[in-house]
Amino acid sequence: MSENKxxxxxxxxxxxxxxxDQVQLEDWLRxxxxxxxxxxxxxxxxxxxxxLLGTGDEVLGPQEVPSxxxxxxxxxxxxTLKHGIRWAISITAIAAAVIFGxxxxxxxxxxxxxxxxxxxxxxxxxxxxxxxxxxxxRILDDRPQxxxxxxxxxxxxxxxxxxxKRPLDGxxxxxxxxxQFVLEQQDPREGVFLAGCDGEIGWSVSPQGxxxxxxxxxxxxxxxxxxxxxxxxxxxxxxxxRLEAAYRIQIFPAAExxxxxxxxxxxxxxxxxxRGQRGSERFEVTYESGSGRILGMxxxxxxxxxRRLDLELNLEAExxxxxxxxxxxxxxxxxxxxxxxx
Amino acid sequence: MSxxxxxxxxxxxxxxxxxxxxxxxxxxxxxxxxxxxxxxxQQTAVAVLKSYGSYDSSRxxxxxxxxxxxxxxxxxxxxxxxxxxxxxxxxxxxxxxxFEAVAAEQAxxxxxxxxxxxxxxxxxxxxxxxxxxxxxxIESIAQQLGKTSAAVAKTLQRVREQLxxxxxxxxxxxxxx
Numbered sequence: 456m457s458e459n460k461x462x463x464x465x466x467x468x469x470x471x472x473x474x475x476d477q478v479q480l481e482d483w484l485r486x487x488x489x490x491x492x493x494x495x496x497x498x499x500x501x502x503x504x505x506x507l508l509g510t511g512d513e514v515l516g517p518q519e520v521p522s523x524x525x526x527x528x529x530x531x532x533x534x535t536l537k538h539g540i541r542w543a544i545s546i547t548a549i550a551a552a553v554i555f556g557x558x559x560x561x562x563x564x565x566x567x568x569x570x571x572x573x574x575x576x577x578x579x580x581x582x583x584x585x586x587x588x589x590x591x592x593r594i595l596d597d598r599p600q601x602x603x604x605x606x607x608x609x610x611x612x613x614x615x616x617x618x619x620k621r622p623l624d625g626x627x628x629x630x631x632x633x634x635q636f637v638l639e640q641q642d643p644r645e646g647v648f649l650a651g652c653d654g655e656i657g658w659s660v661s662p663q664g665x666x667x668x669x670x671x672x673x674x675x676x677x678x679x680x681x682x683x684x685x686x687x688x689x690x691x692x693x694x695x696x697r698l699e700a701a702y703r704i705q706i707f708p709a710a711e712x713x714x715x716x717x718x719x720x721x722x723x724x725x726x727x728x729x730r731g732q733r734g735s736e737r738f739e740v741t742y743e744s745g746s747g748r749i750l751g752m753x754x755x756x757x758x759x760x761x762r763r764l765d766l767e768l769n770l771e772a773e774x775x776x777x778x779x780x781x782x783x784x785x786x787x788x789x790x791x792x793x794x795x796x797x
Numbered sequence: 798m799s800x801x802x803x804x805x806x807x808x809x810x811x812x813x814x815x816x817x818x819x820x821x822x823x824x825x826x827x828x829x830x831x832x833x834x835x836x837x838x839q840q841t842a843v844a845v846l847k848s849y850g851s852y853d854s855s856r857x858x859x860x861x862x863x864x865x866x867x868x869x870x871x872x873x874x875x876x877x878x879x880x881x882x883x884x885x886x887x888x889x890x891x892x893x894x895x896f897e898a899v900a901a902e903q904a905x906x907x908x909x910x911x912x913x914x915x916x917x918x919x920x921x922x923x924x925x926x927x928x929x930x931x932x933x934x935i936e937s938i939a940q941q942l943g944k945t946s947a948a949v950a951k952t953l954q955r956v957r958e959q960l961x962x963x964x965x966x967x968x969x970x971x972x973x974x
Contacts, residue, residue: 484892495898
């Protein structure tokens with residue numbers, strides 16, 4: 456290959472080619488399969504250099520793995536994933552998506568693939584079970600929204616401000632299935648404020664005012680973590696296609712002894728927001744490897760009204776709530792006024 | 798998910814895992830933006846899983862998966878305005894064939910790239926780092942180094958040809974190439 460043609464190929468791959476040179480390159484590529492093979496070799500070298508030397512903001516280095524819940528062993532396992540494949544996928548067959556998309560990151564070691572498949576099947580099965588779960592919310596950090604970009608947005612926003620957000624610290628989030636939830640928040644002015652959804656009706660119950668209902672299931676979920684992507688956290692995995700659309704997902708399976716993870720060993724799933732997407736910067740989910748049982752979640756840099764929050768949700772109870780707990784009538788007496796917003 | 802489904806997924810995963818670098822390079826050669834390439838690669842992964850049932854295992858997977866990638870590219874170019882010239886369909890198909898033809902040879906050679914990078918002179922390695930690690934354009938590097946863009950492009954071309962020579966060399970076990 457002449458130096459001139461090599462220069463054309465590299466200029467093309469570096470995005471430096473002029474339209475005239477592009478035509479020249481195309482003509483040369485059309486001339487023979489040998490030319491196209493030369494181009495393919497250069498492109499593969501270029502791509503591998505990107506992969507080897509690129510920092511790849513989509514990949515967690517071992518030092519970046521969150522340190523709160525997961526065992527140290529997870530951190531060590533994370534290190535082995537560095538050169539793995541980094542993409543999740545979105546399909547309607549969610550179980551397959553979980554396995555296919557997440558396992559892609561595990562690299563080519565078949566034992567890791569198998570471990571992750573089994574792990575994620577359990578996680579998926581657990582998430583789909585119709586048991587109630589109750590998570591206690593704890594705020595780790597609460598700060599104002601950065602000024603950046605707000606000025607421009609303010610110009611476009613209506614002059615009527617939305618009502619202030621109620622505090623989330625200490626709140627309880629009960630959830631069941633994909634779309635049933637009750638969020639209990641202690642409001643300093645009103646007392647305990649409830650918002651929820653029974654799967655057919657969204658509702659809120661204020662101790663001072665009326666109960667409000669709506670057929671829009673998302674009408675009252677604006678305080679529930681994860682609502683930015685219609686992701687009640689209980690159904691994180693049933694809604695993986697939605698999560699995946701906005702986040703890159705990476706999994707750190709529990710460390711194994713003799714190739715088998717202990718049933719109570721903890722695995723970690725980390726979802727990092729893709730560029731240009733709205734919502735929280737990052738989700739971290741810690742779950743039992745043996746059962747897929749979610750033990751806790753952390754949400755980093757979650758927009759909450761004019762604030763940004765880091766928070767964690769810890770599993771407090773499972774299967775303890777009655778069937779009708781997610782209906783608003785369970786939370787007020789018959790004389791309480793009810794206003795439909797439909 | 799049944800055992801059969803699980804086995805099916807595992808097969809797809811194994812095939813995809815091995816073919817992914819090839820597909821990444823192919824897509825990256827058509828769509829130079831790394832973000833666009835990653836998005837298309839993800840779409841290809843989805844399409845591979847969805848249509849894996851139609852893959853004829855008596856035929857090479859590389860060829861099949863590059864066909865899937867071409868479909869993804871076609872859809873992509875239908876949706877987005879073409880900001881830069883791209884190859885036409887005939888050339889896209891011809892390139893896919895060439896990528897498939899050199900895939901096995903390149904997979905072996907590129908496994909040596911780590912070692913060859915270590916052998917680069919500090920200035921050459923630094924240039925690679927600026928371009929690939931820091932993702933600086935040729936112009937930005939030229940500004941930073943106080944050189945012309947043409948000079949940087951030429952030097953970078955030589956470094957990459959040097960790497961090409963190194964990975965093609967069979968004398969890698971401690972012997973200088």
